[in-house]
Amino acid sequence: MLEAHGAGPAPPGASAAAGPRVEDDVTFQLVARTGQPTFGDLPWHLPLAEWQSERLVEVARGIHRHVVRFVSYGDALYALKELPERIALREYRLLRRLDDESVMVVQAVGVVTRRRGREQLEAVLITRYLDFSLPYRTLFAGTVTPDLRNHLLDALAGLLVRLHLTGFFWGDCSLSNTLFRRDAGALAAYLVDAETGEMHGELSDGQRRHDLEIAELHVAGELMDVEAAQDGLPAEFDPVDTAAEIPLRYQALYDAVTHEEVFGPDETYRIEERLRRLNELGFDVEEIELLGEGDRRRLRLDPRVVEAGHHRRRLLMLTGLDVQENQARRLLNDIAAYRAYLERSTGGAVPESVAAYRWLVEIFNPSVAAVPPELAGKREPAELFHEILDHRWFLSEAAGQDIGTQAAVRSYVAEVLPRTPDERVVAEEPAAEPEDLLG
Structure with a gap:
């Protein structure tokens, strides 16, 4: 943990002999993972929207409800999001835990709290920018990815299944809170916003259904926005029908991973078939439970021991x-x-x-x-x-x-x-009004 204290610059006309004024004191506390920059050269005493720094860069971004800026250290880019301290600390811990569970999320690098310049400022969550990632609106711009509808739905449904298997309730699943990366012609989805998330030992069916209802509602609205703002969507992208497929694809994958299988005592080869099928879907199983019930065998897979990747x-x-x-x-x-x-x-x-x-x-x-x-x-x-x-x-x-x-x-x-379009474009960030930095 790095804790830094310092004095801000004296205002014009102030006497040096008078010493620093109280409102010019700069205090911040940074908790960061090792192996990352200290970020000590950034103007933490100012709101993010007012920053002017040579480290600021502009990259493809999604829509955010908070001010988000991007900074560069060498070849690495970092996203900085300003939000209330309690929420920032909570999201930092959730992202760290999901990363430890090998779920596809952005890497939480650090959180800056106790920011004070001329006034008390909100905290800042720091995450590593996901190289070659694409906000969903970018997928509809220019040359559209072949079979985009199927790839987009499969990626989002797959991410939800993986999150739910770890016991994570998202609470705000949307295309805006997701980044996509190309994956051998398909797409891989990454969670980038965990503000509303909750970690449980295991999710109930009701919690999973509620998360899916939120996802369906948000995705339908976002596709309608794209339809209105970007000269329409490809013909196959009816917003309501497309969003309605998310629960269907989710349930098909979730059932394939978790359903119980019943077979006879001379059909034990079906255990190997089931495990091979899970491997083909990209999942490993740490342990199985086999129950003998007379002349039947029941194979159970605990969702908590099924791991993607x-x-x-x-x-x-x-x-x-x-x-x-x-x-x-x-x-x-x-x-x-x-x-x-x-x-x-x-x-x-x-x-x-x-x-x-x-x-x-x-x-x-x-x-x-x-x-x-x-x-x-x-x-x-x-x-x-x-x-x-x-x-x-x-x-x-x-x-x-x-x-x-x-x-x-x-x-x-x-x-x-x-x-081929350049998907790692970084340019100097143009001057932006504060409202331009908000979603």
Whole structure:
């Protein structure tokens, strides 16, 4: 914890001999995670809306009910949100806990309290900006993502399932409180606002239904706003019908993860089938409960021991790459194909760990390194490689043979990537009126 005290600048015409005036005293207290900047050079004695600092940057942002500014330290960006101290401290703790549970949320870095300049100021919550993230309105601007409706609904429903499995009641689920990242052609959703959230040991059916009702209402309204403000929505995006699908997709996934399964004593293979299906959906199970009831067996999965991120963890263990779930699945498939190629070439078995290392060094890293610096902000590395694999497939289909990764990389970097929208744009923040910083 860093606690800083200091005196603000004397007002024009004030005598230095008179000493600092009481209203010019600057006091703040910062509680921050280790390994992060101290943020001590920021003007904490001023309301966020009045800040003028070389560290301020402008990035794609969602709609906020509070003042939010963004600052840069080296290659890292941070979001600063001004709100009452009690709420800021509570949200900081909730985000930390969700992050510890491996739920997809923004990383809470610190919270600044006891801010006092000329007056008592609200606290500031500091979170790490999610690189290559997209506010939902950005998804509808420019070239629309293929099959956007399905990807958007699946991502939001999947996030709600993961939150509920940890016992978290959101209370304010909306597109505005969510950021999206590309995930091997699909989307991954991240919670960015936990002000109204509550952590429980386990959620009741009523709590889950209430969260879904809130989500449906908010999403319908937000899509109506986009429809009115951005020259309409794609034809398949009827706001009410689209929002009504969230509970349906949520329930299908939640049931697939948690439902009880009944089978006969000679059908124990269905346990392995169920666990494999959960892995395909991206979940791991720490333990199962099997009940014998006469000639029936009942398989139960406690939601508290079902953990998302199966493919992410496996890829991380093999390569050290920390990516989205669908990206991990795609990269693992490419590692498996490369392993088969190595075994054909050598005529012998190749351990998975060896194949993964060689794939990383010989295939993945050179492909990413081939992107010139001026194009590096277009896509994050894992999504870039996924698109290279897609491009290789299309070129190979046209050529009637596999053209190889190197040729695909050259073609992709020369012909496709330059036309791709930049999703990591950071520019100097223009002067803004306080109301422009509010949602």
